[in-house]
Amino acid sequence: MIAAGIDLGGTKIEAQLFDADWALVDRRRIATPGDYPALVAAMADQIAWIETHGPRLPVGISAAGLVNPATGLALTANLAATGKPFPADIAKAARRPVTYINDCRALTLSEAVFGAAKGQSPAVGLILGTGIGGGVAIDGRLVPGPSGTGGEFGHFALPAGPIAVHGLPVPACGCGRVGCTETLIAGPGLTRIALHLTGQPLTPPEIAARRNEPAIARVFAVWVELLAELLKTITLVIDPACIVLGGGLSQIAGLIPALDAALNATQLPGFAIPRLALAQGGDASGARGAAYAALQES
Secondary structure, three states, rough: OOEEEEEEEOOEEEEEEOOOOOOOEEEEEEEEEOOOOHHHHHHHHHHHHHHOOOOOOOOOEEEOOEEOOOOOOEEEEOOOEOOHHHHHHHHHHHHHOOOOEEEHHHHHHHHHOOOOOOOOOEEEEEEEEEEEEEEEOOOOOOOOOOOOOOOHHOOOOOOHHHHHHHHOOOOOOOOOOOHHHHHHHHHHHHHHHHHHOOOOOOOOOHHOOOOOHHHHHHHHHHHHHHHHHHHHHHHHHHHOOEEEEEHHHHOOOOHHHHHHHHHHHOEEEOOOOEEEEEOOHHHHHHHHHHHHHHHHHH
C-alpha cells in the first residue's frame, strides 16, 4: 500500500486503500455519527483499520466544508463539527498526523494527477451538486492560500447581465450573503430557475428528462448561460487548460457540448476556451485525491 484516503460525508465514512499504481485495493464503510465525540471516534476507528494494512501509511481525509487555517476550527453544513478543531482532534484520537482537505479540492487534485485533466495545467475542478465548489491544481499540486477558501466558486456573485435579461431572482445564500452564484446554479438553484420561468418546482432530473419541451428547454438554456458565465470568470482569473466537472448535475446528458457553445459565445472574441471534461474518478476520486495529498506531505 502507498497511501489511504477517507471520504467523509454526511451519511457515510469510507476508508480506501491504494497501491503503488494508485488502484483502489480495499475499502471499509461505516455510518457517519450525528454527534461530535462519536464522529471523532469513528474517524479514529477508520484510521485504525487502515493501519492494520500498513502502519504509518499516509492518510488523507476528504470532507465537505472548510477549516480556518488561523484557528483550526471547522465550518461545515453536513457534519457535527462546526466550531470544533476537527482535524486536530482526529489526529489526537488516532495518535498520528493526518492530512485534511476539502472534498472539492481533493477531487480536483485526483483528476489533475490521475483523471480527466492529467497532464494539463492549470487544471480546475468544479463540482455541481447541492452546492458549488472546486479547486485549482498546477503541475499536480493544489494552489495553496492563506485563507483556505480558494475554490469556493459558488460564492462568486451572480452575473448582473443574465439576471437582468431574464428577470431572475437574486436569492439569499446559506453563507449569509445575497446573490451568490450557487443560489441559481447548484441543484436547488436550477429548481428556482424552473419555478421562476414556468411556475413549476421541477427537480433537476425532471428538467433533464423534459428538455425537449419548449418551456423546459428555456430553463435549461438559462441555467447553461449562468454556468457559462461562471466558467468565463474562472477562465479570466485562472486561464485553465482544463475544467473538470463533477457532481450530480455534471451527468446531465449533453451538458459538455452545450457549455462549450455557451462559453465560446461569452468568451472574449477570438480567444480560446479551456477544454471541458467530466470527472473520471467516480466515487474513488475524492479519497484518492486526499490520499495523494497526504503522500505529498509525508
